[in-house]
Amino acid sequence: MTHQLRSRDIIALGFMTFALFVGAGNIIFPPMVGLQAGEHVWTAAFGFLITAVGLPVLTVVALAKVGGGVDSLSTPIGKVAGVLLATVCYLAVGPLFATPRTATVSFEVGIAPLTG
Structure with a gap:
């Protein structure tokens, strides 16, 4: 038996996923970190991508994989x-x-x- 999501559930999941990746701290914090990183801006950007994008994606994939x-x-x-x-x-x-x-x-x- 397959489970069919309703349109309302899909919209709610979309908003929750959006909030997972784009919080207020993820909009305001990175420019400040980049400014303070100076010449190491790419190292800071890579670290931020791992922690702010990579880990949430890994979590979503792991939860989807185990069902x-x-x-x-x-x-x-x-x-x-x-x-x-x-x-x-x-x-x-x-x-x-x-x-x-x-x-x-x-x-x-x-x-x-x-x-x-």
């Missing part, structure tokens, strides 16, 4: 290790790294120019 979510992806390592790995990944993506980065970008763009 499911984190449970399907972590089946080979066991249930406890899978839950632990998923917890660490979710914490790393959200509260530990993404939230401080978002706060930093917002501060640098919105408040720092006003306070000097």
Whole structure:
């Protein structure tokens, strides 16, 4: 039995994938990194491409290959290790790294120019 996606689901998945690759930090942060990198701009661009584009693409491909979510992806390592790995990944993506980065970008763009 094949699963057919509705148009609404396809549009929602498209917006989610767009948000995965094009966040506010991915629009504002790279020019600042390129400016600060100076003559090493291509090294910085390559590193940014690996982390901001390569890793999300790898994640989408891995999840599509196993045909499911984190449970399907972590089946080979066991249930406890899978839950632990998923917890660490979710914490790393959200509260530990993404939230401080978002706060930093917002501060640098919105408040720092006003306070000097």
